[in-house]
Amino acid sequence: MPNECRAAVITGFNKPLEVQKVPIPDLEPKAMLAKVEAATLCGTDVHRWHGANVQPGIMPFIPGHETCGIIEEMNGPRTDLLGSPLKKGDRVLWSYPSCGRCYWCTIARQPSICPEIMYWGCNHSNEYPYLLGGCAEYQYVPPPSDVIKVPDEVPSPLAAAAACAYRTVMHGFERLGVIAPHETVLVQGSGPLGLFAIAVARDKSAYRVLNIGAPADRVKVASDLGADATLNLDDVPDPQHRIQWVKDHTDGRGADIVIQCATHDAVPEGVAMVRKGGRYLSIGAGGSGKAAVPVNIMSQHISFISVLIAEPRHWLQAVRFLATRQDLKWEGMISKSYTLDQTSQAFEDMAAFRIVKPVIYPHQR
Ligand SMILES: [Zn+2]
Numbered sequence: 001m002p003n004e005c006r007a008a009v010i011t012g013f014n015k016p017l018e019v020q021k022v023p024i025p026d027l028e029p030k031a032m033l034a035k036v037e038a039a040t041l042c043g044t045d046v047h048r049w050h051g052a053n054v055q056p057g058i059m060p061f062i063p064g065h066e067t068c069g070i071i072e073e074m075n076g077p078r079t080d081l082l083g084s085p086l087k088k089g090d091r092v093l094w095s096y097p098s099c100g101r102c103y104w105c106t107i108a109r110q111p112s113i114c115p116e117i118m119y120w121g122c123n124h125s126n127e128y129p130y131l132l133g134g135c136a137e138y139q140y141v142p143p144p145s146d147v148i149k150v151p152d153e154v155p156s157p158l159a160a161a162a163a164c165a166y167r168t169v170m171h172g173f174e175r176l177g178v179i180a181p182h183e184t185v186l187v188q189g190s191g192p193l194g195l196f197a198i199a200v201a202r203d204k205s206a207y208r209v210l211n212i213g214a215p216a217d218r219v220k221v222a223s224d225l226g227a228d229a230t231l232n233l234d235d236v237p238d239p240q241h242r243i244q245w246v247k248d249h250t251d252g253r254g255a256d257i258v259i260q261c262a263t264h265d266a267v268p269e270g271v272a273m274v275r276k277g278g279r280y281l282s283i284g285a286g287g288s289g290k291a292a293v294p295v296n297i298m299s300q301h302i303s304f305i306s307v308l309i310a311e312p313r314h315w316l317q318a319v320r321f322l323a324t325r326q327d328l329k330w331e332g333m334i335s336k337s338y339t340l341d342q343t344s345q346a347f348e349d350m351a352a353f354r355i356v357k358p359v360i361y362p363h364q365r
């Protein structure tokens with residue numbers, strides 16, 4: 001193995017990324033090194049590049065927390081999440097490790113909100129173990145991570161997207177509970193979260209799945225993945241008209257279930273689209289921070305559910321869903337590929353909503 005590799009590094013907010021040589025670390029016992037097959041970008045990567053949701057003094061860091069990799073090295077025997085042995089050459093994802101000792105890990109059993117949970121894509125690239133982001137030729141897999149093998153049927157870019165967007169959607173549906181066959185689900189947003197949520201809601205026997213999103217090419221993918229009716233935000237700028245559209249599709253009641261897959265700013269409008277007594281699931285993060293939930297939620301008997309990250313089984317659920325729903329039109333989910341040297345362009349395209357999800361192939365030139 002060489003002792004360093006190439007990585008796209010963020011050195012300043014909104015600045016073009018720099019491709020730098022970063023050390024390949026020695027492996028702690030039970031740690032692994034993964035050769036990055038595909039790194040997809042998530043909205044959170046763009047928010048961090050813009051300076052939102054990051055710790056002060058974060059620079060420099062390697063972005064990317066949706067990585068599908070191939071095990072290159074292991075320091076001692078390891079098993080995957082299901083207990084089967086891992087070996088060099090396995091194609092894998094790996095979860096965010098939580099501490100296993102705190103109130104949330106041990107008593108509440110909600111490890112995704114452990115205060116000490118580790119994240120990828122926001123760690124110093126000049127401190128050991130250096131390689132904790134996907135936009136690099138290699139990524140370090142710390143010993144406490146649960147490792148999930150990727151089924152052969154799942155292409156690496158889709159598997160990578162399962163490492164954040166899709167597993168969070170799976171966690172959200174788990175928290176939402178059963179969808180009855182008479183229930184109409186409205187999905188707010190037609191980015192990666194929203195599109196995957198449409199596919200899962202359709203799969204869970206919802207009566208109808210509605211989508212409000214933008215721009216037009218993403219809304220087209222929403223239809224391809226099973227949305228029964230779509231509304232392009234760009235065509236209907238008045239929120240009151242959008243609320244009326246939902247009522248028109250639900251006998252005047254509003255949707256039984258609304259799933260927010262946009263940003264927090266979409267919550268007030270979305271809550272107004274839920275029927276009395278319905279459920280609201282908020283998945284999308286980010287936004288201006290100014291969204292205020294309307295007071296009338298108090299008298300509407302609405303269940304409000306939010307979700308943060310996911311637990312290791314949701315990584316598994318997401319890749320297994322992809323592996324067993326081969327008949328769905330997944331090809332619209334990953335819209336453009338980039339080399340490591342083009343990572344800045346990928347960020348710009350994602351920030352401008354020009355694409356659904358970019359994939360970076362760090363070993364392609
Ligand atoms: Zn913990």
Ligand SMILES: [Zn+2]
Binds near residue numbers: 042043164165
């Ligand atoms: Zn993410």
